[in-house]
Amino acid sequence: MPTYDATVVTKTKSAGGMILGKTAQDEFGFGTFSDTCAYAVPKNPIDPERTCGGSSGGAGCLAAAADFPHIAIAESTGGSITAPAAFTGTVGLTPTYGRVSRYGLIDYSNSMDKIGVISRKVYDSALMLSVISGHDPLDSTSSRAESGDFTAYVGKSVKGIRIGIPKEYFSDVDRKVSKPVEDALGRLEGMGAKTVDISLPRTKYAIAAYYIVAMGEASTNLARYCGMRYGAQEKIDGEFSEYFSSIRSKYFGEEAKRRIILGTYVRAAGFRDAYYTKALKVRGLLIKEFKEAFAKVDVLATPSMPILPPRFDEIESMSPLDKYNIDKMTTAPNLCGFPTISVPAGKVDGLPVGLQLIADHFHEGELISVASAFEGDSD
Amino acid sequence: MRVIAIKVMIGLEVHCQLNTQSKLFCSCEAYPQNAKPNESVCEVCLGYPGAKPVLNKKAIDHVVGIGIAMGCKINSETYFSRKTYFYPDMPKNFQITQYEVPIASEGTIEVNSSKIRIRRVHLEEDPARIIYANGSLETTSYVLIDYNRAGVPLAEIVTEPDIGSPKDARAFLEKLSAILEYLKAYDQSTGASLRVDANISIEGGERVEIKNVTGFENVEKALNYEIVRQQNLVRLGRKVERETRHFDEVAKTTLPLRKKEFEEDYGYIFDPDLPVLKISAEWITRIREKMPDLPDKIAARLADEYGLGAYDAKIIVYTGSDFATFFEKVCKIHNKPVEVSRWMINYLLKSLNWRSERLSQSKVTPETFAEFLDMIDKGKVNERYAKELIKEYVDTGDKPSEIVERAGSPPTHDEMERTVKNVLKENVKAVSELKAGRLEAKQYLIGMVLKETRNRGDPKAIARMISEELKMPL
Structure with missing residues (x-):
């Protein structure tokens, strides 16, 4: 038992929330499939032979399976909110680095760790972000940027919103995944959003x-x-x-x-x-490249994961490097501290596919608007 | 044996526990008085999972001040790094320190008219205190760890290897310590300390590091020992190897800790919990404007204003800011500065040192000390008695006049005459020498009378009585 409360726990409690318990994750957040959990491995509610994704797999699992009002607090360092959201068919909101206090979060990679939310609906994620975000004097990296009520962005029109489609995020992706994402973008265009082709060549690093x-x-x-x-x-x-x-x-x-x-x-x-030292330089260059893209578009859209949720026996045959490569949709925005949201974009063979939206630092509002408009349309 | 003049290069790393209320990264008290071990701790300074550091601005103010005092460049952007190594006194098994860009760099301190370059002054956290439960590092079978010290802010001051002798190293440390104290960055009365690592090489040899020496006298001794040891190695045709040694305070020798084949690998990374620290020009100006006068300047003023010798003025100033302030306060009441300085340096300081006490911690006050000097001045006590009296005065802090009263009234004129007669009767040889014209014999006889009267009585009056008794001219 910890001897003190994390800031997100304190904030949740003081907003009237109830902390039910801790959900399973890969040990110290080290994984994409929740297959390296110290205690028990969470199974996908859609198909127990398959992974919930990771590392916040337990959070995704419970958000998908709970038959009571529930929002899961989750953590992402390199994609650990997007992966379980995509694989369990839930909404995963990864805020800008520094938006939510990390005080009390067990550190994996402090320059990238972000506490976020997994929920059934975009509204729930926006609500929870409003509760847990804001400056915390106990976390020197927590931002003083205005937070406020993120639910105000839910249901906003996407008319005129520019959505960038980075081509590097659509090549070498399972067609079963990229197809529904392309369809989703078509539906957003139908709602008045504009799509713009973008290239982010530094993504390969x-x-x-x-x-x-x-x-x-x-x-x-x-x-x-x-x-x-x-x-x-x-x-x-x-x-x-x-x-x-x-x-x-x-x-x-x-x-x-x-x-x-x-x-x-x-x-x-x-x-x-x-x-x-070189990796830090790469991070700087990647941020620059993304910033240039955000001068042209409001959000970027990619598949959340390059594959459908794999079966545990498939995962067993993967090398560590194969597993690391599964993170290719999520590592760049996570490394650079950009906020992302993963929202369900339909099902293929009964398995969920996620649409990932990426915005500029502290622009979670745009993510919530686009995701909620899309979600409303999907219902 | 032929003494060969060799070039000695000494560099020092001084760790100064900074004078702040709270620790470097949390709000725990840095110097809790009367605290039990492991009472002034929290999840941050114990390095609990999830806890994060928040920088203490006061500690930065101190380091900026130290940097300015040494003429350093203050860097406008500075970083904190993690120095990773495993040791039981390290709560996180990494120390938050500054690696890439320190707060201050490239300064100088002048010692015995040579310039010692300061490479850098940076801020870091102190590890916990290790207590060797039964004896020393060599003999202990287990250790106790007190985390009250973990997270106390340290300024690390690193010199270039510009110091030419152990004597200069000690002088450097005495000067540095006084500067830190006048800046109020260092306050021994809270229990804060200075710890020194010294590295020394003789011409052509490798650098040897001596770790964690306490006391400036010990630094000098350790370095002197090292020079002899290294010279002996060279004389025997052996090589001085690169290694780390520690100083044995009892044997006054250095002993090997570990051989260093290469620089230790601490795997430095930026501490990702602490953003870049920006020190603005305004911040530096604010500190600069509040800088107190530094010891050399104060010594020059005391010499000038009070007519003290330059040497005495320096002793007063470098003994400590409490000592210098005390001097000026006493002079306000008893306006004979040279006498004040003489009694403070020669007798008050000695009594304090004997008690291992600092003036500010003692019961001595300017008022009572002025009274003490006034009594000497007016002949109420003689110098000899005064030298006895000052010990009891420093011990008890009682008013000197009360101590004298307690000791009983001084001998009456008749009693004194009786004592003189007795002494003359018992020292026939000295009396005959005096009669033969040897004046030292008179001093001897006066001394014997004073001894008999436990230093009570005015030596001039005694001299007169001896002359009268022997019917000799004064």
Whole structure:
């Protein structure tokens, strides 16, 4: 049990919300399929043979399956809200980095971690964002940008809104996924939105840069778990370093260990400039490229995930690198701190497909408007 | 043995616990008085999962002030980084420090008329305190950890290897410590301390680091020991290897901690919980305008205003700001500055040192000290007695006049005459020497009389009595 409340928990409670419990996720948020959970693996309510997505898989699962009014708090570092929303047919809102206080959030990659929402309806996500957003003196990276009532954007007309379609996000994508997304864009055009073809060529560097920064930061965050002040403890035997190593070897999962080792490598003397420092430069260039696009369009639209929710046996045969590559729709906006929303765009073979919308920093309002207009039309 | 003049290069890293109310990244008290171990802690300074640092602006003010005092460049954009290594005193197993761009860089401090370059002054968090439960690092079987110290703000001041001798290293530290104190960045009365790492190399040899030496005298001793050790190695045709050693305070020697084959790899990354710190020109101006006078300037003023010798003025100033303030206050009541300075430097300081006490912590006040000097001045107590009296005065803080009263009345004229007669009777040899014209014999006899009267009585009066008794001219 934690000894203190996270700011989002405090805000939820003081707005009259009830915290029911904690939902499953990949260990420390390290995963795309919730298959590396420390306790139990959540199963997709639509097909229990398939993943809910991850890392906030439990949040997506409960948002989809709960038969009572429920909004899930979720977390995204590189796509962990969009993935479960897309795979469970729910709405996932990932706010701008700094929009919601991270105080109390167990850190994965502090320069990218964002607390957001998964819900059945866009309105619920907008409502919850209104509750949990705003400046927090306890989180030095939390923004002073005006927050206010995001439900005001629900149901706004999309007439004249410019939607950019970045071509890099439609190539090398399962046709079963890209087709419904293209149809969705057609429907938005029908409502008066304008689509604009866009190219974001630097996207191809996003996954590499994302994983370098994320693992570099994660490997320092996880250093504190050494069996001394909290978490697993055992009888101390031998020197402190032997004890720390034995606890860490025994209790960290395989993916956590992989990320600690890779993360330590990318920031080691002699490699730091080639990996960590370069990845930060890539982030700067990617932000610039996105900003140029947002000078021309209000939002960008992409498929949420490049595949349909896979079966667990399919996931088992994937290499770690295959899994990392599944994040190609989400890593760039997450690395750059742009807000995104994933909204259901219909079903293929009975499985949900998500439409991801990306906006400029602190423009969640546009995402909510477009997503709610589209959602209304789908109903 | 031929003494070879060799070039010695010494660089210092000084960690100063900064004078702030709260810790560097949380609102826990930085220097809780009478706190039990692990009482002044929270989720931030214990490094609990999810807790985030919030920077203490006062600590930045201090580092900017230190930078200005040393003529440093103050960097307008500065960053915090994570220095990752595993150690039981590190709550997060990384330390938040400054790596890329420190708050201040490229300054100088002048010591014994040579310029010591300051490479950088940066801000970082103190780890917890390790208590070796049964003995020292070598002998302990377990340690206790007190997180009250975890997160206390530290200014790290790093010099270039410009210091030419252990003596200069000590002088540098004494000067630095006084500057920090006058800036109010460092306040020993709260329990804050200065810790020193020194690195030293002799011509042609590798750099040896001596970690965590407490006390400036010990720094000098450790460095002197290192020079001899390194010279001996060279003389024996061996190489001085790059390593880290620690100073054994009991044996006054240095012992190896670990060999360093390469620079330790701390895997520095920017701390992603702390945004870039921008220090505006206005911020720097605000600090600059509030800068107090620095020790050298104050010493020059004291010498000028009170007619003190330059050396005495420096001693008064460098002993501490409390000492210098006290001096001026006493002079306001007892306007004989040279006497005030003489008694403060020679006797008051000695009594305080003997009690390991700072003036500001002692019971001595300017008013009572002025009374003490006035009593000497008016012949109410003689110098000898005064030197005894000051010890009890510093011990108790009682008014000197009350202490004298308590000690009983001084001997009467008749009692004094009796004592003089006795002393002359018992020291036949000295008396005959005096009669033969050896004046030192008279001082000896006066001394013996004072001893008999426990230093009570005026030496001039005693001298007169001896002359009268022996029927000699004064």
